Amino acid sequence: MDVDFTPEDIAFREEVRSFIEENYPKHLGSLDRGDMTKEDLLAWHKILHTKGWVAPSWPAEFGGTDWTVTQRYIFNEESARHGTIPPMPFGVQMLGPVIYTFGNQEQKDWVLPGILSGKDWWCQGYSEPGAGSDLAALKTKAVLEDDEYVVNGHKIWTTLAQHADWMFCLVRTTSGEKRQDGISFLLIDMKTPGITVRPIITIDGGHEVNEVFLEDVRVPARNLVGEQDKGWTIAKFLLGNERSGIAGVARSKKAIDRLREIARGELENGGPLLSTADFSRKIAELEVDLTALEYTELRTLAAESQGQGPGPESSILKIKGTEIQQRITELTMEAVGNYAAPWVPQLDVGDNYLAIGPEQSHGVSQTYFNTRKTSIYGGSNEIQRNIIAKMVLGL
Amino acid sequence: MDVDFTPEDIAFREEVRSFIEENYPKHLGSLDRGDMTKEDLLAWHKILHTKGWVAPSWPAEFGGTDWTVTQRYIFNEESARHGTIPPMPFGVQMLGPVIYTFGNQEQKDWVLPGILSGKDWWCQGYSEPGAGSDLAALKTKAVLEDDEYVVNGHKIWTTLAQHADWMFCLVRTTSGEKRQDGISFLLIDMKTPGITVRPIITIDGGHEVNEVFLEDVRVPARNLVGEQDKGWTIAKFLLGNERSGIAGVARSKKAIDRLREIARGELENGGPLLSTADFSRKIAELEVDLTALEYTELRTLAAESQGQGPGPESSILKIKGTEIQQRITELTMEAVGNYAAPWVPQLDVGDNYLAIGPEQSHGVSQTYFNTRKTSIYGGSNEIQRNIIAKMVLGL
Amino acid sequence: MDFSCTEEQTLLRNMVQSFVSDNYDFDTRMKIVRSEDGMDRAIWQQFAELGLLAAPFSEEMGGLDGGPVETMVIMEELGRGLVVEPYLPTIVLCGGILNRHGSAAQKESHLPGIIAGENIWALAFNEPQGRFNLADIVTSARAEGDSYVLNGAKAVVLGGPWADKLIVSARISGNQRDRDGVGLFIVDKSADGVSTQDYPTVDGGRASEVTLENVTVSGDAMIGDASSGLDILEEAVDYGIAAICAEAIGQMKMLNDATVEYCRTRKQFGVPIGSFQVLQHRMVDMFMEYEQSVSMTYMVNMKLDEDAAARAKAAAGAKVQIGKSGRFVGQEAVQLHGGMGMTEELNVGHFFKRLTMIDTQFGNVDHHLKRFAAA
């Protein structure tokens, strides 16, 4: 047992750190800003692509980095420390592995480079109004007519679909005995006639998610990934990948640093809030939990590097990771006291809005409200507990 | 709306207080002592009986007091404040109401006076090894032969059966379609041949509960309460009564006072533990929750006094009441620091055992361990939540 | 011991309830929130006509002589409707201060305008550096002859944009955070030297940052005196706490009912999600938090007229309960509604946001736990 990094690892960390410091566009800021353009969101992605670092988890033959698990961990940690905007996950984390695992050569050739370069923005057409936690209940229908699928249906919670060029989409091609059968995995061009994207504004005032309506959308049959009716295997494979990395340890560390900074600036009876017993206790509790999660993730990574894939145990990373994120944002909102109340980004009240309250209080309530989603999406935390109960504890 | 007491109520409180002060046997101490004899446990019961105050909740015609709901509340509060040993609940709280509600005249005549005077000690033969939360699964069998029931079976968790003269007992008289049918309510003399009581020692080292084995125990048919096979109604009626009063607000108030006293005496870095931010916060949290519970109980009592019986909402009193009791005992154990470790009553190590650690630390761990039972017995807190979900929320 | 409402109180509840449900459905409310002004002046006039604005004031002033229970009933019903109009700052806070501590002249000149719905008031008591400590006051009131000259900044003044009158806490003497030497001043928002920066709040209201630069008010504008200012302010805030506790229980009830209903009808895996035991117990916990909150709300409202120490303890305890329960109920209502709970379109998220702000308003759980422990 050993948690020390090798000299090679330490050198690698230096390399990553200086690359980020030298190349990360200063004007971007971090993902917390709610008003990013598509261009902003892709700027760092494109720089990483030029460097060859956009998809560390992919096999080298498809454009990955061939890094060790430890190197990937270090890369993530340094990225979080600098608060970089990560490459959009829909292509790199979700679709890419599906394509190089299940796609045919033609699909590999046209999908993967577009993901890597950032040319193609992908969105995920999974959830439907009647199929949330129970994904297999999906109803969006695709009927093969000659060499085209005609797709009709209604997707919801489609993140950043407003920017998307393409959507990977679960559709029902056959209504079989078992609901998991008869589902297929299609790649759909968002410019195809019949697609309408309707924004959903969330309680933090942001526009991240959308509804996508599909009306007689014609999709070439060659855009089917894997076999028709066998898409459920792909769907589950993708969800498994979604879970990894969701712990967000490095980003939570940074968020705690910021929280501490805020609590140092906020006053209670003339002294720093950070020095009060209540507040320092709460931060300490958070840090202990986060340290435990960090080592739990490291243990998972170590097992992975020895060839054991991330099993259902990794649901713990999702549950604990999101609980910690929610507690950090809640405590940050608490820290700013009365200045949690101003709500500026929601309504345009002119240019001087940044002047309300101390700068560090801006947007903290919005971030708190937005973060409530984390225990709902990606398989709600209740679903994750069901997975552990069934797959790990055998209940 | 009004929570002030009337002048009559205030006078009544004075009367109760001075009666207790003048008559409560000084040597008894409070129920916390684990080494009470049967005589100790009944001493105050008998004094209350002489005064006519042993069963305030009963109708006056059967020996009750005709007090208002407020007066009963005051009586309980004063009793708790003084830490009196309450009359044993098995007769007064559980069986008495069953008898005057479902019993025949003969049963009323012989059972109720024995409960009131303390002559007859009753125990409750409900749970069985296979029938805990699922009481209707009980298997103890009673077969009517001429004018006697022949009872065979195995009861468990029978509190203070070692002192009992009689047991009221649920038995299966018919195996019907529905498990709730075919259950009967029998009164069994503990001196009947075929009854064996085996002690169960609990993790606090105490002997409160027992197993009761019944082998060909012959019970006169006139000891059947209500109709044969219709005992489930009685069983549920009794469980409803068991729930009320379980909040234990007044006794928890006293326990918090004691906790505060202890924390005032314990030192942390030379100052009273009570003055530390952590500890004073935890006590404040407890007191807020207890105040809320107190008013929830008062609201229930007020509704009762207007003729609305305690509904399934009263499960909240059991859940919150026991959670608070458990937190108080846990915090008390925390308060004494290293002196939570000594374990003296369990083993006889001579006369000087009281000298280990400060007096206030004696037995606090035992009390903590013992109090874990409260979320299990009387219908576990999980069962209580099921009741609210079904009966109140309609889920 | 009596927890029931009088017949009049029940009538009042029914009246407010039907007014809100007839005139203030969720769409209407969101239109008001998104409007330029952010409140509906016509609704406010109707409040006046219904007598809601007169409820707590003495009959001689044209009021209805209601007590805390009447305010509680009104606030609970306004809470159910997520009503944003400034009942709390105008009637409960400022009206209450004038009613209990105003001089005869102050009452006569100000209460009729409040009761008639002609004036809107706001209480400017927070300061940027003060967090939740009411005595942490830097704003100064310098005596000059018979007048006072006010200088300073007040933070997050709820209802500020709509108000024409402010009650401002300012330090006449002593050091920052001293209990003594605090005065409460009636200030015309249009007076020279008063400037505001207005903005919307998380929970659909409006607030202002108020700057006072050499604002001169006459000595008559002071309510009470410099030795009683903080006591009056604390009392007013405790009345405010009791009122928003009532608002919160109205909102928790709405969320609990909506959640149970949603879980009964929303199907996943072929069954209503309300059949899952984990969600059932979650809703039971929400129910219990609500019931405990109701208890504490009744408690504090019945203890508002006790001595200052008992009142403070009651208010602190109630605020702790409501802060915790409101957060829990809000978070779980969103969680159980899934993605739908996260949308602006559903009222659930808006109740959640208001309940979140109720914890912060007048001091959060941490603040009131300390106050409770010290009381």
Added chain:
Amino acid sequence: MDFSCTEEQTLLRNMVQSFVSDNYDFDTRMKIVRSEDGMDRAIWQQFAELGLLAAPFSEEMGGLDGGPVETMVIMEELGRGLVVEPYLPTIVLCGGILNRHGSAAQKESHLPGIIAGENIWALAFNEPQGRFNLADIVTSARAEGDSYVLNGAKAVVLGGPWADKLIVSARISGNQRDRDGVGLFIVDKSADGVSTQDYPTVDGGRASEVTLENVTVSGDAMIGDASSGLDILEEAVDYGIAAICAEAIGQMKMLNDATVEYCRTRKQFGVPIGSFQVLQHRMVDMFMEYEQSVSMTYMVNMKLDEDAAARAKAAAGAKVQIGKSGRFVGQEAVQLHGGMGMTEELNVGHFFKRLTMIDTQFGNVDHHLKRFAAA
């Protein structure tokens, strides 16, 4: 980054595991606990023969040169068996102090006896007034020529009744709670002026209150010096924390497995209670607490040899995690076992009691949260 055990470490684990399961089943354990002596000297001899008592000591002293991971493996397995024999005080605490800071003479005269299983040691560092502050020492060590005269009282000395040697912390100079001026002294329990009051502990062990009345020890009996005494003591306690963290994860695992198994077989309402979703999620939470505890246990054991500040932070963090998780797992294991969990007959209650005491031992959650925040 590597979380795997070496082959030797795995062999060690297997060896201890099979020894415990062959020789220390629950009935045997309870017989030992209830015996007059409260420990089994024959078992202790077997520990010596198996090399367990030699594990952490240097080879030149006859030890096996094991590190924290070896101790962790041993403690985890002893924990699974609820072993009461004094491995912690003798080997981890006192043995560790001697091994790391003893003079050559001290090591030579004491370590062989420990390794051979001939001597049992106890660390007398708590004081009645000191709570969890290691520096809160009233016991005095007065220099007299080349000797020291000790006076004072030490509280809850674990393993005290079995020990023949004590290491006692005492104040040579400075004021109560000063960091400086603390000495650690080797004291024969049979020395003149040492008296003890022995008693059983909640978790099946034995402890003593130790009184020192003019106990004279030679200057050679001091380990380190008066400027390093507290540092040595803190370090020893952090090693102790790392060891009981390992013990605790062994016990949590036992409880979790037992609970899952019980819920799979125990039927109520015609189905195994493990089919109820609320209980399933409870067991998932128990599982997660265990996993997080394992992580923190690995972490602290890998950081024991870092500088004092890093070590203190690691130990404090791990102790917080284990304290919380151990309580939670213990309480829920009892709850899910229902009445059975409350009985002396089942091992569940005994694991629960030991985990409860592990939170208190060396300072509870509150203590270590403060230490963590300050580190």
